[in-house]
Amino acid sequence: MSYRQRLDQQAPPSSSVDFNAQTITSVADPAGAQDAATKNYVDTHTSSRNAPTIVAADHTMLSDDATVLVDASALSRVIDLPLGPGPGFIYTVKKIDATANVVRVEAALTTGGNVDDQPFIDMGTQYQSLSCTFDGTNWWVV
Numbered sequence: 001m002s003y004r005q006r007l008d009q010q011a012p013p014s015s016s017v018d019f020n021a022q023t024i025t026s027v028a029d030p031a032g033a034q035d036a037a038t039k040n041y042v043d044t045h046t047s048s049r050n051a052p053t054i055v056a057a058d059h060t061m062l063s064d065d066a067t068v069l070v071d072a073s074a075l076s077r078v079i080d081l082p083l084g085p086g087p088g089f090i091y092t093v094k095k096i097d098a099t100a101n102v103v104r105v106e107a108a109l110t111t112g113g114n115v116d117d118q119p120f121i122d123m124g125t126q127y128q129s130l131s132c133t134f135d136g137t138n139w140w141v142v
């Protein structure tokens with residue numbers, strides 16, 4: 001007779017657990033600071049944040065847009081900070097053209113809030129940049 005016991009029915013381990021090189025499957029996305037993370041969760045929340053996004057139009061940043069380089073040489077541009085920002089992530093917007101056209105950085109409409117207690121921040125100088133983080137209500141320049 002074979003007896004199988006689920007892990008949640010066993011006593012918590014008192015030492016390292018060896019899975020004999022087996023794969024753990026059907027793991028949920030982490031909710032707490034000490035939860036395990038799947039490969040997909042890590043890949044979608046970290047790896048693509050390394051490559052800058054280059055835009056020459058108005059743009060709403062995505063949660064994985066770490067850096068947006070803005071070419072406003074044709075017209076002034078509006079960059080909305082992400083709709084669903086990752087906690088603790090830093091988002092950077094940089095104006096890369098030499099024209100007098102303005103790059104306006106503002107909180108996305110569905111996020112609400114302000115950027116350093118202002119509805120928006122304008123950048124008009126080439127290579128000027130702005131880095132911000134979200135506290136759940138407002139954006140803060142860091």
